Amino acid sequence: MNTVLLTGFEPFNQQPINPAWETVRALDGWRGDDHVVVSRQLPCVFGDALAALHAAIDELRPDVVIAVGQAGGRSDITVERVAINVDDAPIADNRGARIVDEPVIPGGPVGYFSTLPIKAIVHALREAGIPASVSQTAGTFVCNHVFYGLMHALRDKPAIRGGFIHIPFLPQQAARQPVPTPSMSLADMIEAVKIAVATTCSTTGDLREAGGGTH
Amino acid sequence: MNTVLLTGFEPFNQQPINPAWETVRALDGWRGDDHVVVSRQLPCVFGDALAALHAAIDELRPDVVIAVGQAGGRSDITVERVAINVDDAPIADNRGARIVDEPVIPGGPVGYFSTLPIKAIVHALREAGIPASVSQTAGTFVCNHVFYGLMHALRDKPAIRGGFIHIPFLPQQAARQPVPTPSMSLADMIEAVKIAVATTCSTTGDLREAGGGTH
Amino acid sequence: MNTVLLTGFEPFNQQPINPAWETVRALDGWRGDDHVVVSRQLPCVFGDALAALHAAIDELRPDVVIAVGQAGGRSDITVERVAINVDDAPIADNRGARIVDEPVIPGGPVGYFSTLPIKAIVHALREAGIPASVSQTAGTFVCNHVFYGLMHALRDKPAIRGGFIHIPFLPQQAARQPVPTPSMSLADMIEAVKIAVATTCSTTGDLREAGGGTH
Amino acid sequence: MNTVLLTGFEPFNQQPINPAWETVRALDGWRGDDHVVVSRQLPCVFGDALAALHAAIDELRPDVVIAVGQAGGRSDITVERVAINVDDAPIADNRGARIVDEPVIPGGPVGYFSTLPIKAIVHALREAGIPASVSQTAGTFVCNHVFYGLMHALRDKPAIRGGFIHIPFLPQQAARQPVPTPSMSLADMIEAVKIAVATTCSTTGDLREAGGGTH
Numbered sequence: 062m063n064t065v066l067l068t069g070f071e072p073f074n075q076q077p078i079n080p081a082w083e084t085v086r087a088l089d090g091w092r093g094d095d096h097v098v099v100s101r102q103l104p105c106v107f108g109d110a111l112a113a114l115h116a117a118i119d120e121l122r123p124d125v126v127i128a129v130g131q132a133g134g135r136s137d138i139t140v141e142r143v144a145i146n147v148d149d150a151p152i153a154d155n156r157g158a159r160i161v162d163e164p165v166i167p168g169g170p171v172g173y174f175s176t177l178p179i180k181a182i183v184h185a186l187r188e189a190g191i192p193a194s195v196s197q198t199a200g201t202f203v204c205n206h207v208f209y210g211l212m213h214a215l216r217d218k219p220a221i222r223g224g225f226i227h228i229p230f231l232p233q234q235a236a237r238q239p240v241p242t243p244s245m246s247l248a249d250m251i252e253a254v255k256i257a258v259a260t261t262c263s264t265t266g267d268l269r270e271a272g273g274g275t276h
Numbered sequence: 277m278n279t280v281l282l283t284g285f286e287p288f289n290q291q292p293i294n295p296a297w298e299t300v301r302a303l304d305g306w307r308g309d310d311h312v313v314v315s316r317q318l319p320c321v322f323g324d325a326l327a328a329l330h331a332a333i334d335e336l337r338p339d340v341v342i343a344v345g346q347a348g349g350r351s352d353i354t355v356e357r358v359a360i361n362v363d364d365a366p367i368a369d370n371r372g373a374r375i376v377d378e379p380v381i382p383g384g385p386v387g388y389f390s391t392l393p394i395k396a397i398v399h400a401l402r403e404a405g406i407p408a409s410v411s412q413t414a415g416t417f418v419c420n421h422v423f424y425g426l427m428h429a430l431r432d433k434p435a436i437r438g439g440f441i442h443i444p445f446l447p448q449q450a451a452r453q454p455v456p457t458p459s460m461s462l463a464d465m466i467e468a469v470k471i472a473v474a475t476t477c478s479t480t481g482d483l484r485e486a487g488g489g490t491h
Numbered sequence: 492m493n494t495v496l497l498t499g500f501e502p503f504n505q506q507p508i509n510p511a512w513e514t515v516r517a518l519d520g521w522r523g524d525d526h527v528v529v530s531r532q533l534p535c536v537f538g539d540a541l542a543a544l545h546a547a548i549d550e551l552r553p554d555v556v557i558a559v560g561q562a563g564g565r566s567d568i569t570v571e572r573v574a575i576n577v578d579d580a581p582i583a584d585n586r587g588a589r590i591v592d593e594p595v596i597p598g599g600p601v602g603y604f605s606t607l608p609i610k611a612i613v614h615a616l617r618e619a620g621i622p623a624s625v626s627q628t629a630g631t632f633v634c635n636h637v638f639y640g641l642m643h644a645l646r647d648k649p650a651i652r653g654g655f656i657h658i659p660f661l662p663q664q665a666a667r668q669p670v671p672t673p674s675m676s677l678a679d680m681i682e683a684v685k686i687a688v689a690t691t692c693s694t695t696g697d698l699r700e701a702g703g704g705t706h
Numbered sequence: 707m708n709t710v711l712l713t714g715f716e717p718f719n720q721q722p723i724n725p726a727w728e729t730v731r732a733l734d735g736w737r738g739d740d741h742v743v744v745s746r747q748l749p750c751v752f753g754d755a756l757a758a759l760h761a762a763i764d765e766l767r768p769d770v771v772i773a774v775g776q777a778g779g780r781s782d783i784t785v786e787r788v789a790i791n792v793d794d795a796p797i798a799d800n801r802g803a804r805i806v807d808e809p810v811i812p813g814g815p816v817g818y819f820s821t822l823p824i825k826a827i828v829h830a831l832r833e834a835g836i837p838a839s840v841s842q843t844a845g846t847f848v849c850n851h852v853f854y855g856l857m858h859a860l861r862d863k864p865a866i867r868g869g870f871i872h873i874p875f876l877p878q879q880a881a882r883q884p885v886p887t888p889s890m891s892l893a894d895m896i897e898a899v900k901i902a903v904a905t906t907c908s909t910t911g912d913l914r915e916a917g918g919g920t921h
Contacts, residue, residue, distance in 0.1 A: 074920070132921035136351065136458040137450065139921075143790050145817060145842070149918030161916050162825070172790060172817030180807070190448030194456055197790070197843040201918030227921055232464055233405030235352065241409055243351040243458035249447055271806050273794030273846030275719070276777035276784075276872055289705070347706035354706075358575050360602060360627070364703030376701050377610070387575060387602030395592070412575070412628040416703030442706055486591050488579030488631030490504070491562035491569075491657055566781065566888040567880065620878030624886055662894055663835030665782065671839055673781040673888035679877055 063096040063262050066123035067254065068114060070130055070203065073105035074152055080231045081129040084250045091255070096262045099123070105155040105203050107148055111165075111210040118214060125222050125261050127177065128211055129254060130204035132227035133234070136243035137192035138253045140179045141199040141225040142272075144209035145172045149201035165209040173212030175224030178260060178267040182226075185260045191253050192245075195272035199225055226257060278311040278477050281338035282469065283329060285345055285418065288320035289367055295446045296344040299465045306470070311477045314338070320370040320418050322363055326380075326425040333429060340437050340476050342392065343426055344469060345419035347442035348449070351458035352407035353468045355394045356414040356440040357487075359424035360387045364416035380424040388427030390439030393475060393482040397441075400475045406468050407460075410487035414440055441472060493526040493692050496553035497684065498544060500560055500633065503535035504582055510661045511559040514680045521685070526692045529553070535585040535633050537578055541595075541640035548644060555652050555691050557607065558641055559684060560634035562657035563664070566673035567622035568683045570609045571629040571655040572702075574639035575602045579631035595639040603642030605654030608690060608697040612656075615690045621683050622675075625702035629655055656687060708741040708907050711768035712899065713759060715775055715848065718750035719797055725876045726774040729895045736900070741907045744768070750800040750848050752793055756810075756855040763859060770867050770906050772822065773856055774899060775849035777872035778879070781888035782837035783898045785824045786844040786870040787917075789854035790817045794846035810854040818857030820869030823905060823912040827871075830905045836898050837890075840917035844870055871902060 067089075069082035082102050089100035101117045103110045118126065132139060146169045148160040179195055186193035199205040208225035215223050228250050235244035282304075284297035297317050304315035316332045318325045333341065347354060361384045363375040394410055401408035414420040423440035430438045443465050450459035497519075499512035512532050519530035531547045533540045548556065562569060576599045578590040609625055616623035629635040638655035645653045658680050665674035712734075714727035727747050734745035746762045748755045763771065777784060791814045793805040824840055831838035844850040853870035860868045873895050880889035 130921070135456065135921065137456045139456075142792070143816065145788050147787070147819075147918070149840075149916060151916055151918050151920055159916065161914050161918075162912075170815055170817075171788065171819055172815075174790075174792075174816055187451045190446075190451050192447055192450040192453075192456065192459055195794075196921075197846060198919070198921075200921040201842060202920040204921055231405075232407055232460070235407040236402045236405050238407075241350065241352045241354075241407065244407055244460070245447070246461035246464060248463075249461060267807075269806050271794060271796055271804065273792070273796050273806075274843070275796055275847040276775070276780065276841075276843075276845040276849055345706070350706065357577070358601065360573050360604075362572075362604075362703070364625075364701060366701055366703050366705055374701065376699050376703075377697075385600055385602075386573065386604055387600075389575075389577075389601055410579075411706075412631060413704070413706075415706040416627060417705040419706055482592075484591050486579060486581055486589065488577075488581050488591075489628070490581055490632040491560070491565065491626075491628075491630040491634055565886065567886045569886075617881045620876075620881050622877055622880040622883075622886065622889055661835075662837055662890070665837040666832045666835050668837075671780065671782045671784075671837065674837055675877070675889070676891035676894060678893075679891060 063124040064121055065096050065098045065125045065258050066117055066121055067098055067100045068103050068128045070103050070105045073155055076234060079131050080228055080250060081131050083247055084228060084254055085129050087251050088254060093259060096258060107154050107158055107160055107203060107206055110203055110207050114207060114211060115214060126211055127257060128207050128225045130227050133230045134242060135227060135229050137194055138186055139194055139196035139227040140182050141175060141196050141208060141227060142179055143172050143174050144199055144205055144212050146209055147201050148206055154203055165206050166213050169213055173209060176222040177224035178264040180268040180270045180272050181264045182257045182260045183272060184268055184270060185256050186253055189256055191249055196227060197274055222261060278339040279336055280311050280313045280340045280473050281332055281336055282313055282315045283318050283343045285318050285320045288370055291449060294346050295443050295465060296346050298462055299443060299469055300344050302466045303469060308474060322369050322373055322375055322418060322421055325418055325422050329422060329426060330429060341426055342472060343422050343440045345442050348445050349457060350442060350444050352409055353401055354409055354411035354442040355397050356390060356411050356423060356442060357394055358387050358389050359414060359420055359427050361424055362416050363421055369418055380421050381428050384428055388424060391437040392439035393479040395483040395485045395487050396479045397472045397475045398487060399483055399485060400471050401468055404471055406464055411442060412489055437476060493554040494551055495526050495528045495555045495688050496547055496551055497528055497530045498533050498558045500533050500535045503585055506664060509561050510658050510680060511561050513677055514658060514684055515559050517681050518684060523689060537584050537588055537590055537633060537636055540633055540637050544637060544641060545644060556641055557687060558637050558655045560657050563660045564672060565657060565659050567624055568616055569624055569626035569657040570612050571605060571626050571638060571657060572609055573602050573604050574629060574635055574642050576639055577631050578636055584633055595636050596643050599643055603639060606652040607654035608694040610698040610700045610702050611694045612687045612690045613702060614698055614700060615686050616683055619686055621679055626657060627704055652691060708769040709766055710741050710743045710770045710903050711762055711766055712743055712745045713748050713773045715748050715750045718800055721879060724776050725873050725895060726776050728892055729873060729899055730774050732896045733899060738904060752799050752803055752805055752848060752851055755848055755852050759852060759856060760859060771856055772902060773852050773870045775872050778875045779887060780872060780874050782839055783831055784839055784841035784872040785827050786820060786841050786853060786872060787824055788817050788819050789844060789850055789857050791854055792846050793851055799848055810851050811858050814858055818854060821867040822869035823909040825913040825915045825917050826909045827902045827905045828917060829913055829915060830901050831898055834901055836894055841872060842919055867906060
């Protein structure tokens with residue numbers, strides 16, 4: 062039985078809601094044949110977010126950790142490939158900090174790759190009719206910060222797989238944007254994360270299927 | 277009791293499904309306090325589409341006609357403002373025709389405005405959390421062709437209101453596109469058209485609320 | 492000898508410069524074998540813009556009128572197909588007015604088509620290596636207002652051809668935008684308008700070449 | 707006197723021209739007060755591109771290496787922050803190879819950061835009126851392959867600074883695209899690379915200015 066830790070952030074950047082938290086909290090306690098899900102909210106604050114993540118990992122000793130975050134403006138589920146060791150905030154975090162060009166972990170390596178089966182997840186999502194792609198950048202804000210900190214924490218625990226998935230705005234968020242903006246229904250986002258969990262738990266290694274970009 | 281005619285197209289451009297038809301057929305027979313919906317499919321063929329529309333209007337004598345079409349790539353519900361008297365097909369219709377720069381109705385006026393309460397519909401959709409905006413162009417393909425032909429048929433029947441609404445791809449269509457492409461769930465598109473119908477039936481005149489573009 | 496009147500707007504929407512005016516003023520006095528260009532600036536003000544346009548037409552008695560406007564965010568030269576009889580301002584004009592859903596000309600027809608050879612212009616621009624396309628909407632702000640008012644003024648003067656061309660931001664404008672935004676060099680925009688003038692003066696009728704949109 | 711090696715690729719993906727090569731070859735031999743530029747073309751072929759780059763470095767012993775590549779669809783000059791250790795080709799390279807999920811350098815670290823002053827370059831470009839931004843991903847095709855291989859080669863030569871800059875399509879390339887696509891004039895791209903070279907040669911360290919993304 063795999064314990065799967067899902068995390069989602071509190072709302073940020075003036076949004077009243079965060080689709081990542083809405084999605085993962087709907088899956089808290091979800092049991093499959095070979096896994097059980099525990100969901101936790103993270104603050105959208107540099108440093109504090111990682112502290113909360115580390116505490117949850119210590120407490121729950123999960124087999125899989127999938128951090129989920131909002132990518133307002135993207136139209137599909139994007140499974141992140143790589144976290145990089147830099148905080149460079151284009152907006153303030155929820156404590157007002159705008160960190161520029163500081164490492165997430167001083168002395169840490171430049172990057173970590175996701176250890177989720179990212180190609181298999183994208184493949185399974187598309188098969189299920191949910192738009193999805195591999196993303197080559199998780200940005201440089203709190204999402205990447207958590208993704209990098211997660212992979213750094215797991216660096217010498219190869220039995221625990223981890224990674225990050227970005228999801229679009231909810232329709233009600235897009236409805237308040239000044240220009241037409243893509244969104245996805247909560248039901249499809251919940252289904253997408255379920256598929257990501259199930260695919261991870263049932264997959265060893267990954268598919269070898271193109272998922273890159275020319276730039 | 278208002279009779280509301282909804283039309284949706286058959287699939288076109290290699291798509292196996294058309295969200296417009298899926299949406300309107302789900303509403304066939306829907307009765308509200310003051311309306312009943314009848315839904316009809318139109319062929320995605322210049323000329324034939326209008327013939328089918330005219331036959332349905334003659335048969336049903338509706339009070340409101342809302343034609344619905346797929347706008348692959350748009351992210352929100354777009355309520356069309358104006359139909360123009362030109363067919364200029366960027367792709368072949370379902371009979372293989374690629375008409376270029378022919379009038380929809382020879383001798384007809386350059387354009388017709390929708391007689392739906394387009395601002396009230398957009399307002400109601402956003403209030404309901406569904407992304408929506410006014411669109412200043414319905415293109416120059418079969419959608420605009422039907423929109424123009426509809427408004428031309430209604431030109432001396434002011435008691436019958438008519439217009440056109442474009443809707444995005446379904447998620448399963450977007451999942452097969454080579455690049456990330458916006459979509460909307462079928463449930464939200466059905467809810468959107470219900471709101472458009474109800475708003476039209478309950479509104480005389482229209483809201484005066486900005487809905488234009490600088491270009 | 493054709494007299495060609497080119498118009499460009501003063502800056503608007505907090506921009507310090509308007510590429511349309513920069514472009515057309517560079518062509519003031521330009522003579523070809525069969526034409527001479529006169530360029531005039533228009534205020535970005537509903538009503539006043541048309542008054543200035545009409546005065547210029549009365550004074551200069553041009554054979555061709557091409558109004559040029561800035562379409563910030565578009566990436567190519569867009570030759571407009573149709574003007575519609577509505578002012579619906581998403582931003583304030585330069586006198587602070589935000590007109591919503593008023594006709595440009597009370598009692599005027601819904602729309603007017605450009606009488607420039609729009610397909611021949613787009614074809615010639617692409618042949619010259621300048622990105623260009625036909626646009627099905629000039630928006631509902633002062634650009635469309637001038638385009639509609641121009642075509643209304645020319646409605647019973649078929650010997651005078653007129654139309655509207657939108658051009659992108661200049662690079663220095665795009666460099667100040669908060670997100671990556673397309674632009675075009677002033678040299679290419681000047682060359683583009685020269686080609687539009689020359690093509691108009693040398694073309695009777697228009698090419699029949701697809702230039703429409705599915706939506 | 708700094709020797710600056712600029713590289714640009716041969717055309718790829720059915721394009722008849724590559725703006726990167728057109729740009730850097732225009733600067734071959736350009737001398738400033740404190741630098742001289744040498745430009746070399748690289749094949750758009752996995753492996754061979756790096757072999758050619760390494761040979762040029764061995765031969766020229768440059769102080770600065772800036773590899774330049776085409777990013778068709780981007781609208782501005784994008785100064786890349788990070789190279790990652792993966793080849794995942796969405797299209798075939800010029801020898802027909804479509805490598806999927808192979809490391810650029812087996813056993814190499816996940817990523818390398820650019821050692822160019824990326825923030826200072828973006829700042830200088832915008833000051834000069836050229837649209838520019840920091841990019842968090844150079845993709846996973848031959849551009850990233852060369853960027854990663856370059857930084858790996860320089861990993862124990864801190865005196866040699868290196869990095870990668872992506873540039874848009876030329877206007878004549880965008881003019882042949884089926885949909886409106888951003889571009890930049892060759893003159894502006896040449897000016898941009900000159901500014902990047904001069905900024906690098908005159909800057910120690912980097913500016914600390916926000917240049918990140920939320921995702």
